Amino acid sequence: MNEAIQPLPDGHGSVTRSDAVTRSDAVTEPRASASGAEVVLKFEDVSLSFGDQVAIDHVSFEMAPGSTRVILGAAGSGKTTVLKAAIGLIKPDSGRIFLLGQEITSLDERQLFQIRSRVGVLFQEGGLFDSFTVGENVAYPLLNPKSDKVDLTLVDQKVTEALRFVELEETMEKFPAELSGGMRRRVGIARAVVKEPPLVLYDSPTAGLDPITANTIMALIAKERETANTASLIVTHRYQDGQVMSNFRYKSGSGLLNLEHVEQNGSGGPKITFMVMDEGKVVFEGTQQELEASTDEYVVKFAPKRP
Numbered sequence: 001m002n003e004a005i006q007p008l009p010d011g012h013g014s015v016t017r018s019d020a021v022t023r024s025d026a027v028t029e030p031r032a033s034a035s036g037a038e039v040v041l042k043f044e045d046v047s048l049s050f051g052d053q054v055a056i057d058h059v060s061f062e063m064a065p066g067s068t069r070v071i072l073g074a075a076g077s078g079k080t081t082v083l084k085a086a087i088g089l090i091k092p093d094s095g096r097i098f099l100l101g102q103e104i105t106s107l108d109e110r111q112l113f114q115i116r117s118r119v120g121v122l123f124q125e126g127g128l129f130d131s132f133t134v135g136e137n138v139a140y141p142l143l144n145p146k147s148d149k150v151d152l153t154l155v156d157q158k159v160t161e162a163l164r165f166v167e168l169e170e171t172m173e174k175f176p177a178e179l180s181g182g183m184r185r186r187v188g189i190a191r192a193v194v195k196e197p198p199l200v201l202y203d204s205p206t207a208g209l210d211p212i213t214a215n216t217i218m219a220l221i222a223k224e225r226e227t228a229n230t231a232s233l234i235v236t237h238r239y240q241d242g243q244v245m246s247n248f249r250y251k252s253g254s255g256l257l258n259l260e261h262v263e264q265n266g267s268g269g270p271k272i273t274f275m276v277m278d279e280g281k282v283v284f285e286g287t288q289q290e291l292e293a294s295t296d297e298y299v300v301k302f303a304p305k306r307p
Contacts, residue, residue, distance in 0.1 A: 039098065040065055040199045040231045041086055046095035048085060048280075055081040056092065057280035061273075065198060066229040068270055070242035072302040073277035079235040082277075083201050086233065087119055088112040100198060117141070120200035120230075124207060126188035128176040135172040138162050138191045162190040166220055182213035189220050193230070200224065202234040206241055218244040219259055225270065226250040239303050246272045246288045276302055 042062040048055050056078050063069055071079045084090045085097060088104045096105050099115055107115070128137045138159045142150055163169045166186040176184050185205065192200050202221060206214035218241050224230050226249055234241060248259040249270060262270065274291045276284035276299050284291060284299045291303045 038065055038101075039063065040100055041233065042096075042098040043082070043085075044096040044098070046085065046092045046097060048081065048090065048092045054280045056085065058095070059277075059280070059282055060095075061275065061282070061285065063199070063231050063233065064271065065231055066225060066271060068225060068232045068234065068245050068272040069275060070245060070272065071233070071235045071275045071277060072237070072239065072242070074301075077277040078280040079277055080203060081280075083203055083233065083235055086201060087116045087121070118195075118197060118199075120192035120195070120197035122185075122188050122192045122200065122202045122205055124203045125181070126176070126184040128184055128187060128191075130176055132175075133172065134163070134168070134174050134176070134179070134187050135159050137176070137187060138194055141191060141195055158194055159190075162194040163187070165193065165223070166190045180213075182209055182216060185209065185213075185217050186220060189217070189224070193224055193228070196228060197230065199231045199233070202232060202236075204236055205234065206236065206238055211240070214238065214241070215244060219248075219250065221245065222248060222259065222270075223250040227252075242272070242274055242288065245270060246274075274303075 039062045043059050046056055046059045059078075059082065061069065071082060073079050081090065085092055086099065088097075088099070088107065092105060096103055098104070100118055102115055104112060104115060128134075129140070132140070139155055142155050142158060160169060160172070163172060166189050168183060168186055168190065171179060171183065171187070176187070179187065189205075200221075205217050205221065209217065221232055221234070222245060225232055225245075232245070234245070236242070244259075247261060249262045251260040272288070274284070274286060274288060275282055276291070278298050284294060284296065288303075291299070294300060294303070
């Protein structure tokens with residue numbers, strides 16, 4: 001069974017930050033972590049099963065604004081199920097999930113749609129609509145959420161800005177079939193961030209791409225993190241994706257791959273946590289250094305040993 005998150009027919013993305021403020025009556029204030037920072041996503045002892053198959057087994061974690069969490073694990077380990085549960089596409093059997101400050105565990109679909117529309121999602125392989133132009137694909141989250149009041153005069157501007165962000169402004173009138181796999185993924189990122197979400201979920205963002213293109217995609221994700229303080233939840237099979245997010249920070253200036261090396265998890269470095277899942281359980285959670293130093297037989301499959 002393909003676990004990939006599928007594009008929602010009613011659109012996806014997030015409202016602008018200014019819109020989020022005007023809707024404060026619909027969403028409770030973000031809860032604070034132990035450090036006092038706001039929490040954009042929190043799993044509290046969450047479990048979920050499909051029949052006799054355990055998909056998520058007592059999983060707990062939280063994410064602050066601007067933080068990155070990279071989830072690694074074998075196929076069927078529960079990685080994508082975590083993403084689906086995070087935006088209420090599937091409900092847990094037990095435990096609680098907080099999204100952008102609101103507990104979503106028991107919300108109905110109408111209530112979920114309102115808060116879900118405030119989260120950006122990059123679907124596997126981009127998830128673009130083949131019959132839409134690139135511009136129409138990127139505009140889709142702006143035009144379709146029925147609960148949003150959209151200023152139509154700003155749609156073209158926001159679409160252009162999002163495509164300029166991924167350096168594909170010239171593809172506005174093209175169709176997805178006219179683009180390479182890496183370009184389609186970049187358009188998917190533009191669509192995910194067009195409404196300036198505080199949280200973006202990335203479902204296997206580099207799957208099927210060559211190493212150079214994969215690094216370009218990860219550089220864009222780092223760019224979004226640095227320029228908008230966006231929290232990033234990344235499901236991936238590639239440890240290298242986590243390395244880019246942990247070891248490099250986007251440096252403003254010309255060039256898509258304009259990254260600078262930073263100290264891992266240092267005071268000036270990215271806030272990143274690696275999480276390894278096996279049969280629905282979190283079997284590792286920590287820094288890159290801790291991951292590379294692990295001697296667990298399962299965990300070592302996902303990271304090279306430190307010399």
